[in-house]
Amino acid sequence: MCRAIEMRPTKVRIMAVNMCLLPAGINFSGRFLLDGNDRKEERLAALAALLDDYDIVLINELWGSIWSGHHRKFLSAASCKGFNIVKGKQIGSFV
Numbered sequence: 486m487c488r489a490i491e492m493r494p495t496k497v498r499i500m501a502v503n504m505c506l507l508p509a510g511i512n513f514s515g516r517f518l519l520d521g522n523d524r525k526e527e528r529l530a531a532l533a534a535l536l537d538d539y540d541i542v543l544i545n546e547l548w549g550s551i552w553s554g555h556h557r558k559f560l561s562a563a564s565c566k567g568f569n570i571v572k573g574k575q576i577g578s579f580v
Contacts, residue, residue: 500535501543504528508548509555529559536566 512523536542542563547556560570 497541498539499541499543500539501545502532503545504532505546506548506556525555529555533559533562536563536568542568 506525506528507523509525532544547559564570
């Protein structure tokens with residue numbers, strides 16, 4: 486005889502974002518190109534502030550490099566908040 490198991494719905498909060506955050510010293514085009522500041526630190530701080538609201542965060546185009554500390558700070562903050570960091574296959578010269 487089988488017993489019915491009560492299943493309660495579980496909410497999983499997922500955020501997917503395309504950061505287009507290049508390594509330090511490299512800026513993308515647009516109005517930020519004119520002042521030489523694509524606000525990497527501000528953008529990563531804003532993203533870090535959102536982490537508490539999500540269970541899974543998928544980030545595309547978060548380009549790091551050995552000379553860029555912004556990315557390491559963000560990944561460290563995410564790790565401290567309990568996120569597991571999984572990096573996909575690197576393509577291109579910015580590893």
